[in-house]
Every structure is written in structure tokens, then in C-alpha cells.
Amino acid sequence: MPLPKEITDLIGKVIVSTIYEVEEGAIARFAEAVDDPNPLYWDEAHARESRHGSIIAPPGFFGWPVKRSGEPEDRFLLLPALAKAGYSRILDGGIEWEFFSPVRAGDRLKVETTLKNIVERSGKTGKTVFMIRETKYTREDGEMVATERHTTIHPAS
Secondary structure (H helix, E strand, O other): OOOOHHHHOOOOOEEEEEEEEOOHHHHHHHHHHOOOOOHHHOOHHHHHHOOOOOOEOOOOOOOEEEEEEOOOOHHHHHHHHHHHOOOOOOEEEEEEEEEOOOOEOOOEEEEEEEEEEEEEEEEOOEEEEEEEEEEEEEEOOOOEEEEEEEEEEEEOO
16 A cells, blocks of 8 residues: 555655754753763853853753644554554664754744655565654754754554
């Protein structure tokens, strides 16, 4: 069965748009949770004297979502449509990150996820779908802070 048009029509489109807010206390709690003692994440005096000039977030921490808009999230549209097409299983195919600029306490980030591609392939074990999504994290001033490319693998059920 070919991939549903409702999915393939989303290729190249923003499927989720969210605003994240980065709070200083959340940065410190995240750094503590991942056991990263770097004082840039919690010591204001140390951070102020650094080349960054203020508290920054550890790579991979972007704050908390506060406002969501745009198209329906993939878990509400893409995954059920894939399951209906016979691809109900999901495996993590990996995440690639590019970091461009440190995230700072007080930042508001626009977070947009685009469905970059979705392809169906046949192999020895049957058909499999590969879905690639790209998420861009951008400050309000337009400066890109990071890009995430996430691949999920959906073997036929």
C-alpha cells in the first residue's frame, strides 16, 4: 500500500511551530539533572566574567514550550496515518545536532519542525518507512541557535 497522500503532502511543510522560553532556574535544574557542573549554567558572577557575559544553557536545552501554533503535530497526524498504512512500529533512527550560538537565560525561541522527507523502501525483511524531520531553533531577533535532524524508522507491521 503506498504512503497516504495526507502524509506525502506534508513533505517540505512546517508541521509544528512553538515558542520556547528559557528561564535561568530551569537551566540550572537541567544542568544538575544531567550532572554537568559547569558554572556557566548556574553561577551568574562566573558567567558574567566569561566570553558569554551571562548564564547560558547546556547544549540541547532550549527551555519550555509556552505557545504552540501551526499545523497539527505529527503524533496526531503522521503517526496514526502511518499506522493505518501498516507502519505502526517506530524506531529511533538517530538525531543530528548543529549548534550555532549559545542559548541564554531570558531567550524566547521560535521552534519550527519541518517534515523534510518520508520514503518507503523494500528490503529483505519487508517494507520500511524512513521519516526525516528538521527542527530549527531561532531567537526572536532571527539568529539561529541550533538545528536538529531526527530520523525515525517505521517497519511494516
